[in-house]
Amino acid sequence: MNFRMIKYILGWILVFETLFLLIPLITAAVYGESCITAILLSIAVCLAVGGLLILKKPKNTELYSREGFVIVSMSWIVLSIFGALPFFFSGAIPNFIDALFETVSGFTTTGASILSEVESMPKAMLMWRSFTHWVGGMGVLVFIMAFIPLSGGQNIHIMKAESPGPSVSKLVPRVKTTALILYSIYFVLTLTEFVLLLFGGMSVFEALNTALATAGTGGFGIKNDSLGGYSPYIQIVVTVFMVMFAINFSSYYFIISGKLKEAFNKEVRVFLTIVLSAIAIITFNVRGLFDSIGEALRHVSFTVASIISTTGFSTVDFDVWPELSRTIIVLLMLVGGCAGSTGGGIKVTRIIILVKGLAKELEVMIHPKQLKKISVDSKPIEHEVVRSVNSYMVCYVLLFMASAALISIDGHDLITNFTAVSAAVNNIGPGLELVGPTQNFSFFSPISKLVLIFDMLAGRLELFPMLLLFSRATWKK
Template identity: 55%
Template sequence: MNFGIIRYVLGMVVDLEGILLLFPCLVALIYHEKEGYSFFLVAVVCLILGTISIIKKPKHKEFYSKEGFVIVALSWVVLSIFGALPMFLCGDIEKYIDALFETVSGFTTTGASISENVELFSNSTNFWRCFTHWIGGMGVLVFILAITPLNSGYNMHIMRAESPGPSVSKIVPKVKDTAKILYKIYFTMTVLQFFCLIIAGMPVYDSICTAVGTAGTGGFGIKADSMASYNAAIQVIVTIFMILFGVNFNVYYILLKTKEKKLAFKIEEVKVYFLIIFLAIALITINVCNNVKNITYTIRHTAFQVGSIITTTGFATKDFNTWPQLSRAILVLIMFIGACAGSTGGGMKVSRILILIKSAKTELNYFMHPRCVKTIKMDKKVVEKDQVRDVHAFFVTYVLIFIVSLLIISLDNFDAVTNFTSVAATFNNIGPGLNVVGPTGNFAQFSVLSKIVLMLDMLAGRLEIYPMLLLFMPKAWRRN
């Protein structure tokens, strides 16, 4: 293990967080809030500690998958530990474990909250909560790769560990240039949504918080009713952008930069993603709507909730906890599917689901025709056996972690639906579940043990499981 490079990168991460903490300080200045002092204090501490860590450069700058995964996992843990301090110190959240839960939920773009009424928080705290979504959406280390001169030959190990999906490909030959392109698209789409919300009549502060929260597919709202009190135009804009941020960002690069723009509309994962959204909206609308006159109203709210759940954003315009059982079951199913690989969305990813289905079909064909050689294809390209094996291993690990988490939080004696959907909502980085943790509920009632388990689930879900698991393997920490 190259501890020098780990210390060096973590120093850069802490330094960057110190700079980012100055943004809520600015919000506090605008609104004349004393909570800004807490953010400024933690920002200074982060800048000092980060600077001390990077003064001495590592002797060996080479690092491999093991170091890359550990760097990513530790970075997200450190980000959360320091990011929780201002909300605790200023008194907006009384218990540090709750502040940590809120911060982990923010950085992992989960949106699960311990607050009964977020409107009681200061503007600076609410901004920081939403801003953590934007920071975590594309990945803080992807941003660092775009602006720092780390050894480009090894950067892919970090990008692979932090980027969501069964496989990570470079848009252009250099990882640094790929990171820059991703952030340019991310930033541009965020700004575009911000201006659309302003035009639709949303206040500036609300527009900033909503835009950064949507971009990261996070879901922290600044209103007690999430997005329900905003007008129909705003809800439609948020619906559209939630779904757009759930698309693989490679698609946007193809549309903007390459001559063969038609390829963007032929990507199998994206077509299935939109098909699932359409079918879910249609089925839930039929199940929920009892009056033909209310069809437009029902479609708007159904589309919002389907877009929110499948992209794992977590905003809400309606309490879907009160919907019929079929509608609730559909929402739970798309919780697990999630968005596209290479997007800011969570869940298992549509591409993994497709590979699993095609793999099962191939096995059935093998039983019928043992001598027939069948390959799995995506976008007319053969999926390598190593990738299929990785998807199978991911699925098994995913199920095992889900079961263990479910058993542990069941010690709190909540009902089965609450237990199941609380794990599903955190592990898939969605936010709200059903019953106690529904759109109008929160996670405050869980025990400290359950909150720790759910925080680990959030981190594991955002980092695609393996980086977090590697932290608990003694062999990973042996010196090279």
Template identity: 55%
Template sequence: MNFGFITYILGWILNFQSGFLFLTFVLSLFYGEKSGYALLVSAAISFLIGIICTWRKPKHKSFYAKDGFVAVALGWIVVSISGALPFVISGEIPSIFDAMFETISGYTTTGATILTNVEAMSKCLLFWRSFTHWIGGMGVLVFVMCILPLAGGNNMHLMRAESPGPSVGKLVPRVHSTAVILYGIYTALTVIEVIFLLAGGMSMFDAITTSFGTAGTGGFGVRNDSIAGYSTYIQNVVGVFMVLFGVNFSIYFLALVRKPKEILHSDELKSYIGIIIASTLIIGFNIRGYFPTLGKAIQQAFFQVGSIMTTTGFSTTDFNKWPSLSKGILVALMFVGACAGSTGGGIKVSRVVMAFKNIKNEIASFVHPKSIHTLRMEGKIVKNDVVRSVNTYLVLYFLVFAVSVLLISIENFSLETSFTSVAATLNNIGPGLDLVGPMDNFAKFNPFSKCVFMFDMLAGRLELIPMIILFSPWVWKRK
């Protein structure tokens, strides 16, 4: 284990974090809010520790896969602790457990909250709360790599550990250039959404914070009713952009370099769009009696389907009151999630598609034992190590899910509450059903349950392995 280089990386993460905090402090000066001092103090603490960690460059630059996993996991924990400081110092979220929960929920783009009155918070801390979505959406380490190549040719270990999906590739030969392209697309889409929201009459503050929540597929709103109080136009804009940010970002790169055939051959994209359309139509017809017209029912169904499947978590209505069929579909979409290589959470559409294709091949093998079946995605044969990693991920995922549900059940809430609260946090969605529905929050849980949720949010965002590795003793050996 290269502890020196990991410390160096953590130091740079804190340096950039101090910049983000200071930027938000400047905003507090514009609004004349006293709570801005908490951001300045937090920025100073982060910068001081960051400078100490990066004062000397590490002598050994050899960086292996396990180092990448540990660096990413510790990086997210460190950035969450640093990001929670403004809430605690300002006194707006005095409990360290609640502040950590809110911050981890922000960085992991989960959107679950312990706040009962969001609008009571100062604007600068509301901005910081939403800003954590945008920072964490594409990845903390990916952002740092955009500005500063950290580990030379070994940067791919960091990107693989942080990027969602069964396999991670480079858009261009250099990892640094890939990170720049990804964040360029990410920023461009965010700016375009801000423009569309401003055109609908949204204030600049609301437009930026809502776009942060949409881009990171996080779902922190600045109003107590989330997006419900805005116009149908605003809801539709947010709905469309939620779906766009749930698409694999490599698709946008292919569009930029004009390779339409590769886009059309994407099994994941076709499945993603197909699931959204089918779910919207089924739910729309199922809830038509809850709205004045069928068109309004479909519009509301599209928003909630997009919000849940992309794991954004914005809401325009209390779907907790919808029929069982509609709620059942939404719960299923919680597990499916968005596309690999997007800012969304969940198991990922590509893994689900691969799992079904693998099942189909296995059944065919039973019927025709001597036949040979290969698993293909986008017309290409999927390597055995990718199939193995998908199977391992699914087993580990449901193991973590089951253990988490059992731990949360100690509080003796309803099974629906325990089940969907874990689904909402492990899949980085935010709202669940029953006591954690779209109009409720997680404040009712005790500190132990909140710690379980915090682990689940980090594990879900980092694809389980980096967080699990932290508990493996052999990883911490120097050789």
């Protein structure tokens, strides 16, 4: 284990966090807010600790799979702890566990909040909440890798540990170039949404916050009613972009490269089919709750896009919808977006592999001597990928069960506990009942909040990096 290199990269994480904190610092300066002192103090702490950690670059800079997992998990923990300082120092969130919950929810693009009222918060704090979504959406280390050279191309281990999905492939031979391509696409899509929201009458502050939160599929709103009070145009624009950000970013690269067949692959087609099917069924189910079919279609489309992309914005309280609609919403929470997107959840590609694996096993039971390999888009799926998906699902179920059991000690109802864990592990934000779209997570005990914090981090990092921190084999020299 290359501990010195791990320490060195954690130092760079804090140095970059000081740069990230310039965004709320500028916001506080523009609006003349007193929280600027708290932000400056947070920057000083991050810079001091980070500077000490990068003071001496290790001679051995090689990284392997084990270091990659540890670096990623530790980086997100460190980033979140120091990222909570502005909330804590400013008094916007005076309880540190609550501040940490809000920050982890931001960086993991979950959007679950302990705040019952956000409109009275300083604009700088609201901007920091939204910006954490944008930073965490594509992955903190994916961004930093574009600027920090690591020897021998070993940074692919970091990219594999942080990127969402069962497998990671480089778009181009160099990992650094791949990271730059992905973030360029990410930035352009964010900017496009920002401009379209300005055309819809949003202020620069509102449009920027909304675009950042949508891009990271996070869902922190700057209004108490989320996006319910905005115009149909705004809601439609956000709906479209929530779906776009839940699609594998490699698809946009393939579209630019003229490879349309690769862009609209099996995963993208299944994802869009799920979205359209859910919209059709729920719209029919809730049509009597709205003044017109058009209004029902708009709100249902927004809700489906918000839930399956794991963004978590809301325009209506879907917790009062009929049971069929609520059940579909819970199922969409579990499915999530595509691999390689900013969305959370199990991921559509895993669902496809699991279904194909089941079909294969059924055929083998009928024809035991038959040799058949799982394939997607006419490409065989390697056994290692299938094994990884199966292992992921086992870990997912066990973590889900353990977390639900732990937070149930607080004594809340089953639906609240189940959907709270689902919202955390799948990085969604709202659940049902006490954690519905009009509620928040403040009522949970400190222990339950820590459990949900772990779930949010584990869900964002695909479980394994966080779980490996508790493995003795990880730390052996």
